[in-house]
Amino acid sequence: MKQPLVEIKGLHKHFPINYGLFRSKKLLKAVDGVDLTIYEKETFGLVGESGCGKTTCGRTVLKLYEPTAGSVHFEGTDITNFSRQQMLPYRSRMQMIFQDPYASLNPRMMVKQIISEGMDRSYSKKQQMERVKDLLSVVGLAANHADRFPHEFSGGQRQRIGIARALAVNPKFIVCDEPISSLDVSIQAQIVNMLEQLQEELDLTYLFVAHDISMVKHISDRIGVMYLGKLVEIADSNELYLHPHHPYTEALLSAIPIPDPDISRAKQRIVLKGDVVSPIDIPPGCRFFQRCHRARPVCSEDEPQLRQTGAGHMTACHFPDE
């Protein structure tokens, strides 16, 4: 039986925004009720358009943001209301790899300082440096890179440093927030292969957040599709790709350009109308209602909840079978 590692229940993260003459209080509902279980040693992919709340979701799970409501359990312990002090032992078990390798490394620190900063201080300086060298070789860099500064590296190499930093504390769970989207195609594959290999060697669990669906499908065991702060569909990655139940997933998948001229020219594309609705004034009913080709009157009144629509397949749609 698969062991749940991270359990998220009813997670909400709202950001207050103040503007206007009278400082009218409004809420940006970035994450608005997400239920999710991530099992040990799996890769859970989270996809969706920009602004759908996938990054906020990842950050809230790590308690980099305080959740507005809901709970996060890590290995069965409720960490939702833990103080900074209480979180400390958990910080070394859950780590993050950031999107922008140019902004996420301190330009004034040497690589060895960046990587060793989070290490347990009970190790001697010498042990720490040994470990830095080990980690550098794990991520495919040379030992002498430890004495250099971030500006001396290319984007792909910097992302490797970011991964080495995350691995330095022996984590179990890593949130990968668009780790490859700023890299070139040939370098993306290097990083993705490395993440897969590390997972196997170190028994890691990933929450892989990205908007590149073909890459997410490639790396993930299960995929969750987010739209306006809510999960609209969860399924095994192949099942999701072959039999999407939610019309948004369907449209998202049909929009992927496929690197094969015969297939990509033959396929029928569902072109969505319009843009994503603002997460500040979310209309009642289904969030996808205005752009949906299946929309019926009931959709504008009643918000569909995530429910079972197949083996291990959850969908939030009133008409999942069409």
Next chain:
Amino acid sequence: MSKLLEVENLHTVFHTYAGTVQAVRGVSLSIEPGQVLGIVGESGCGKSVTMLSILGLLDEIGEVTKGNVTFDEKNLRDLSDKNLQHIRGNDIGMIFQDPMTSLNPAYRIGDQLTEHLRIHKKMDKKQAMAKARKILVEVGIPNPDQRLKQYPHEFSGGMRQRVMIAMALITEPKLLIADEPTTALDVTIQAQILEILKDLRKTHGTAIILITHDLGIVAEMCDSVCVMYGGKIVERAHVRDLYYTTRHPYTKGLLASVPNPHEVDGQKLTPIAGQPPDLINPPTGCPFAARCSYAMQMCTVSMPEVIRYENGAEVACFLHHRQVIEQKGRMI
């Protein structure tokens, strides 16, 4: 068929403090009217610089040192700035990568759209606005009358990119150069923009040069493709030819490093090891030799000549030279 644009042996350099960067090192390409040509390559391979050199839009440190650019039987390198501007305004449209920064935030969309018409076509304001309204409808922007009076910040990313396309199209150019037109956008919005570009070509017969690093977009949109690496074109072929009978190891590497969602299970990505070359001191041989798993000794010494095939494909790789095939057999 006659060529709309022909570039021969183009060289562009940038004079920087670190040294002279040889960004484009002998690029030749051509496009016929109504054709869609894709230019693929990683960042820094010179694809955008090639286009900027063609249009004479390089900034001060950039310089075209060699080569010919013929557009519509005119040599663009001989033209004065004023005549070149006339061509850019009337006959060649350009869409830039980042719709967030390519529009002037201080002017209304209507004013920015009609600037072209008023300068280059000498239209009066009323005529120009009517035309702008029509073109906004064409690129799928609802409520055009209201939209013309709005400022760029009132538009979303996808809408701004539509405005950019509208701006490039308003003078009905013969050639549209689109530099990574969808990179900053979400897939669903990307799909909308690609559909607009396809329609455009169908209805107006506009030739399009599409610069991208996304092999999926190339497969879907282009008739023929140039693959660039290290400031050179390493392979050029019709789109089906390129994907199904790939000739250059770099193209092969690129195709193997992107996941194809149609493969159900167990597709292993094969990345290209190493880093792109430093173009301040470019390698004397093939630029890809350092990362190429087929590399032979001669690859690092001299640049392979371009081999032309009957169907129009071209490849610059020693593996396809006759002597190599005779000695070692066909390896790729």
